[in-house]
Amino acid sequence: MKKNLFHALALSSVVTGSAWAQGPAEELKAEARTIFLNSCAASCHNSFVSPKLTDATGEVDWNAVKTHAARILVRVQDGTMPPTRAPASQQISAAQRATLVQYVKTLTTNTPDNGGLPLSNLKLASGFNMEVFAKAQGARSLAVTPDGIVFVGTGGFSNVDPSGRVHAIVPTSTGRKVIALAWNLDNPNGVALKGNDLYVAELTRVIKFKDAVGWVKANVNKNLGKTSAPFTAIYSGLPEQPTHGWKYLGFGPDGKLYMNIGAPCNICLPDRDAYANIVRMNDDGSNFEVVARGVRNTVGFTWDPTTQDMWFTDNGRDQLGDNFPPDELNRLTADGQDFGYPFCHAKTISDPTYGKNQDCNSSAFTKPEVELGAHVASLGLTFYQGDAFPASYQNAIFIAEHGSWNSTRKNGYRLSVVQFSQNASGQTVGTYKPFISGWLNDATQTNWGRPVDVKNYIDGSLLLSDDQTGAIYRIYYQGN
Template identity: 35%
Template sequence: MTTRTIAAVAALLALVSGLQAQAQGFHGAPATASASRNPFAHKPQAIAAGAELYTSNCGACHGRNGRGTGNIPALAHGPAQSATDGELFWFITRGDEDNGMPSWKQLPEDDRWKIIAYVKSLAGAHPGAPPREAPSSAAAGQPAPPVSARAPEPNAPFTDYRFETPGRVRKITLRDLPEPYATQSAHNGPEVVARPRDAWPKAPAGFKVELYATGLDNPRTIRTAPNGDLFVAQSDAGLVRVFRGISSEGKPEQSGIFASGLHRPYGIAFYPPGKDPQWLYVGNEDEVVRFPYKPGEMKAGGAPQHIANLPDGSGHSTRDLQFSADGKKLFVGVGSRSNVDDPDTTPAEKHRADILEFNPDGSGLRVYAYGIRNAGGGLGIEPRTGQLWCSVNERDGLGDNLVPDYITHVQEGGFYGWPWWYMGGHQDPRHPGAHPELKEKVITPDVLLPAHNASLNFTFYQGKQFPAEYQGDIFAAEHGSWNKAVRVGYEVIRVPLHQSGHARGEYQEFLTGFVLDNGDVWGRPVGVAVAPDGSLMVTDDGSGSIWRVSYAGK
């Protein structure tokens, strides 16, 4: 070979390896990973074994049938289905501890491949498809999840499901925050069980709880239309349903599907604000769309119009929407893709962990507030002050009582810490030395909630039915998480605003009882809305229900 040929070959090799580095696979998997073949692919017996292994090792976090839970990605659809078996093997072997995904290198290789064969067999079990049941852990002869019921009582102000009591007031302050890793990061996802006959949500004395609707696939956000109809986003089913009226048996008088075929719809907003909206906006995972709508319609008046693209591709999938009080701006909550990846070096985090602002026609994209790990679960406009509020899921992996979730009014241009910092000017230990200039900018939210409460949607109580002291207060749904050794959340809380539109840091437990004494979960609140008669409607995607809480008297 001449020197020139050698140089040319070297240049070519450099180019090829450069391209390989660029065309990085799933979660940065190297090209070699992609090439390894799954010895158990499409083998029915291995898939059955993989299903059992999945249930005992993965199901608690990734959900039954791989549909995902909370901020943990689905495996039955999305990026995991586009990845090759080899890439999945590489990723689950390595894990991503900082983002809450354990390494599975302890699991025998064959078992890892069988789980992947099972996960791949779920292709087509897309959102909305009838669930293909994986065996329950009991059926698979696996030991039951650790029973946490005997753990010692947590020190105030922290709590857990065993001590959640309607009416109890709690307040968490910056002084209460433990050091990072004071306790281990828990792996305690809920295996949702059917509601036992005698289990029922518990409300404070004087309130009555009834089952308004059940048998719903994944009811999430609920919003009351100006005419009193109740709109419910069913994310997994890809549709928005409408309920009208309350019969003498406490059931809907009418119901119907407003729109279907949507991509994980969550946010719902009527536009313009006020009595006479012309459009219904829906926050899908990857875009904002809107439907022509007139008050009283139970079916969309036309095809969806595309308004704006939103960042897609795994991670937090809920996109709540809210119009400013004057109707001039649309706010969209977009959660992070990861638990703590650095946006400086992770392009996929662009325009995530933010509250975005648009004009109602989708133009004028701007970051309204940032460093908010996930406000996609809940946005609201406080009626008295017109201020934007949000409900936020904070970080995982730092221990049981860190970092507190929160509910707060949002400062325009405000920085709330993620991922380098958290409230109180604390640096996240996974980003030592990063962005010292932001330390002083981290805003302390109005109301700190137990870490891993998984605070989702909320509403400001404007009904006429509850006692006067409740007027204007926030009711928020706490979905519960996998990252707490003894469960917390799984309830509806009240945040008193003291008839002033401002919170003072305390919250009150309001609707509890979704966790059984042994720690099994049967219900998970997601959305809250006020019905025209003033009762509080609560969606629960654990039991597929809508609960109605009304005030019966002293």
């Protein structure tokens, strides 16, 4: 078993096109391999211990070694691997640790093909790097299985996949493969997993692919043409609307399926039970109910892993200028809360048409936790839950900002982060700042990418979709 892992680590850099294939000193490679075998080899991370670097037969899973390289690197750098409880024979010296860091970095920093995308133009937070994980035309909402399959919805405002597909990115022994789970759906933007079943939101209905995980595993190496997996509709009759009709899906801690229904306009006074709200239902489509009102257009929500509260982004109205109103990061703490649309925007901005007789300071309207950039088109968000980023990012909220569409000066086109801390008064406050920028060239006012959704991946990295390029990026920490 150890020999197999030794062989996998020796070849993984060659297989992935890393710098090790370009001829570093053989004695350095040999030393690094020996250190890895002695400190964290198959005896520690076998098919029974997570993260698993071997399969059920005891053979090395080469994809797993590459997948978890960033996580391994962080633990080697911070001294938590090998663990202090490990036998003395598995402990390593400072010099050995430095050698191991140098070796593992080659598995995380070299990607031979990023699809021709100018990733070097991007500015990342210190210590971070990124690569193209996969490409799927029109990539928008993401859903990740525990074993690393990624389902990808398409459609939405950009509607850049006219084939109406839901994609699946499937790890295989020869690398990741992208296949279509379904074709010819009507803006299948929202995707959500419950067990092995995948739920997809079209414009007017929600459909269910029973055992979608099993289907893509069984068909990943077949020539499927335009064959779709079988599905059933669990909820139909959602309102047809020309604006904000695309849906986002997510299963809450209560096991219910949550979904947005946007306002059918930029600014108007719609039926607030039918539009501009967040709804939920059972996983069979029954017990459909409204849980939040006054939500203009959310295309991203998630749940706080500690409090179980729902957090969601909301896009502010247009035609009040480039700087108003801000987008919102909101928190739902009780059913029935009203977030103000169309009367009030952000924390205290009264709408010039519909807010004249409303008190926007009133407790009747729930205020956002954080005001985001104006017109940045904040969409998908997630709490970071991995263990491969520095501690300051634990439970931080990452927000994909799709970018403005009609501002005089473009805004957004980035991945932002909100980190929480306590101020001098003991209040928890969120600090909002860019995390990755550069999809927008501010000087020329041109953009080459538009982030949409962000999710935790199984190796402690983040995945970020981009519907303009069709890329799903993998963002990982490699240290300074």
